[in-house]
Amino acid sequence: MTSNAPLILTLDYHGVPHRWVTWQQACFYYAKNLVAWTLGEAAFTYYGGVSRATGSRSSITTQSIIAIRGKAMAMKGFSQVPPLSNRELFRRDRHICGYCGGEFGFLRLTRDHITPVSRGGRDHWMNVVAACRHCNGMKRNRTPQEAGLELLYTPYVPNKAEYLILTNRKILSDQMEFLVQHVSSHSRVLKLAGAAA
Numbered sequence: 001m002t003s004n005a006p007l008i009l010t011l012d013y014h015g016v017p018h019r020w021v022t023w024q025q026a027c028f029y030y031a032k033n034l035v036a037w038t039l040g041e042a043a044f045t046y047y048g049g050v051s052r053a054t055g056s057r058s059s060i061t062t063q064s065i066i067a068i069r070g071k072a073m074a075m076k077g078f079s080q081v082p083p084l085s086n087r088e089l090f091r092r093d094r095h096i097c098g099y100c101g102g103e104f105g106f107l108r109l110t111r112d113h114i115t116p117v118s119r120g121g122r123d124h125w126m127n128v129v130a131a132c133r134h135c136n137g138m139k140r141n142r143t144p145q146e147a148g149l150e151l152l153y154t155p156y157v158p159n160k161a162e163y164l165i166l167t168n169r170k171i172l173s174d175q176m177e178f179l180v181q182h183v184s185s186h187s188r189v190l191k192l193a194g195a196a197a
């Protein structure tokens with residue numbers, strides 16, 4: 001039950017998407033009276049122990065999207081560039097090699113640095129694409145131009161909402177509806193959103 005439970009989308013007080021939390025964390029926010037307002041159609045009720053005093057069972061109901069009050073949330077920096085990891089990078093690039101256009105599973109893809117790190121290229125969203133092992137091997141320590149390869153798509157930094165879409169494979173439809181409003185209309189992530197809907 002726990003592992004299959006959907007994650008709850010938290011927003012800051014102003015409605016900016018923040019992060020996914022487990023239902024336990026969501027219940028903690030409710031219990032601490034930190035939920036400022038809620039959105040979303042889905043509601044989940046979780047039951048605690050039976051109170052010895054009243055004999056009734058405690059329960060907390062959480063909406064699928066909750067806005068959290070307090071400075072603690074704001075301090076964590078919403079405008080930060082999301083951390084770069086292969087899982088999210090490959091999802092950003094829809095598991096398509098940036099050089100040959102083939103679609104590959106996770107294990108057959110690599111993080112290609114468009115300008116190689118050894119040549120001063122950064123390990124950053126803007127300088128990386130998913131590349132299959134074959135293409136990466138051909139490219140070696142060269143730029144695409146030097147290797148005679150053409151980059152099929154341009155890299156970009158996912159914004160917060162895009163990153164949240166990339167990191168959760170079980171997004172509820174009301175959560176997805178909310179997140180796509182924060183994604184630019186040309187984002188490739190929208191194709192993931194379409195596939196999930």
Ligand SMILES: [Zn+2]
Nearest residue numbers: 097100132135
């Ligand atoms: Zn390839």
